[in-house]
Amino acid sequence: MIEAHSLSKKYGPKTAVDDVTFTVRPGLVTGFLGPNGAGKSTTMRMIVGLDRPSGGSVTVNGKVYRDHAAPLHEVGVLLDAKAIHQGRSAYSHLLALGATHGIGASRVHEVIEMTGLDTVAKKRVGGFSLGMGQRLGIAAAMLGDPSTLILDEPVNGLDPEGVMWVRELVRFLASEGRTVLLSSHLMSEMAQTADHIIVIGKGRIIADAPVVDIVSSATTASVRAVSPRAAEMARLLNSPDVTITSIDGETLEIVGLTSAAVGEVAATNGIVLHELTPLRGSLEDAYMNLTADAVEYRTGVFDPANALQPAAHADPAKVDAPHEHTHAASHAAPTHAAPSGPEALR
Known part of the structure; x- marks a missing residue:
């Protein structure tokens, strides 16, 4: 111990x-x-x-x-x-x-x-x-x-x-x-x-x-529901304790209800579901949330458009290639x- x-x-x-x-x-x-x-x-x-x-x-x-x-x-x-x-x-x-x-x-x-x-x-x-x-x-x-x-x-x-x-x-x-x-x-x-x-x-x-x-x-569980009647589903599920995000015309991400509760609402109202998936956070999600304010060496936002462009006015002959330092043995x-x-x- x-x-x-x-x-x-x-x-x-x-x-x-x-x-x-x-x-x-x-x-x-x-x-x-x-x-x-x-x-x-x-x-x-x-x-x-x-x-x-x-x-x-x-x-x-x-x-x-x-x-x-x-x-x-x-x-x-x-x-x-x-x-x-x-x-x-x-x-x-x-x-x-x-x-x-x-x-x-x-x-x-x-x-x-x-x-x-x-x-x-x-x-x-x-x-x-x-x-x-x-x-x-x-x-x-x-x-x-x-x-x-x-x-x-x-x-x-x-x-x-x-x-x-x-x-x-x-x-x-x-x-x-x-x-x-x-x-x-x-x-x-x-x-x-x-x-x-x-x-x-x-x-x-x-x-x-x-x-x-x-x-x-440290994470939030949600439910993904896919239906051709997603807009109607959203209206039926709407309540103060439920958050619904429309991903596209047929896909909803629902926080505040279990997959069983969503399925029961769909069945009661004769709504066809093409997918009903409970989504759970990962350890990586939890870690990122927990350490969001504890990162000492924070990197900048990656911009693919500018990632390979040399710095303005830099002398190419003096620009060193980046080196990655690996800690472990x-x-x-x-x-x-x-x-x-x-x-x-x-």
Whole structure:
């Protein structure tokens, strides 16, 4: 279990984390979400003792991280998969890491097989691709068979098979009663993986609830009805508590009524419906609504007409191509499938 109480972190005048309190419980996959600069990475670094809190406290399994005699057996961490000696092989890296806790070669071989790194285990990490590095980072996190896992963007760079493997792995680990804290910017994947969500924005906790509660409270459910008599339907459904939007001549979007209620009105009045679909918000919709006022690095409105035009009066010879900075770490995934579920951990 991870418990944070009034946790804060300041860098000079900048407050990165501002008096946050939360609990990450065992038996659940807890998603940790927030915009860039929201305080996610700083919070995770404080959990594992890489940054010292300016105020408050955070414990893992009842102790401050530095007080654990054998931390690899308590918490497995993936924060930056590139933070590895680039000249070492994956096997040598894991063997050296295990030696600090008396973990031998047999366990190293287990986690290498579990993460699908068998064919590249003796190759230098410096030649690894993004996805392969993520697999090595997960192998290092699992090396001590810990009861708590903290994974920052673990699916970054993985192919679809790798993404599915991580999803199955963390859900299996949670089903064993372990604590799993998982950060990601992939809302669709988080919606399939997490049981509980913590959202942070501008250093403060915005939401802390089960996924279904987050979605239902931060989005609006509606009903789409398609009928050649849509205008008549709109008149029949009109009331102070109902909002009806005409999408086109035959399509209505209705807020304030269930699909069953809309269907009953149509049937009673002999109105043919070509479609009647309940529409529910997604985790991405909920996240965007919750963080609308908490985005620190906001982009401008994209204008396709001007997107490729050079700036006025700019010297083309001095205009650099834009560069995209990628935060997470990496190593490429082998083409064969890694085992998942209980077999992966035995």
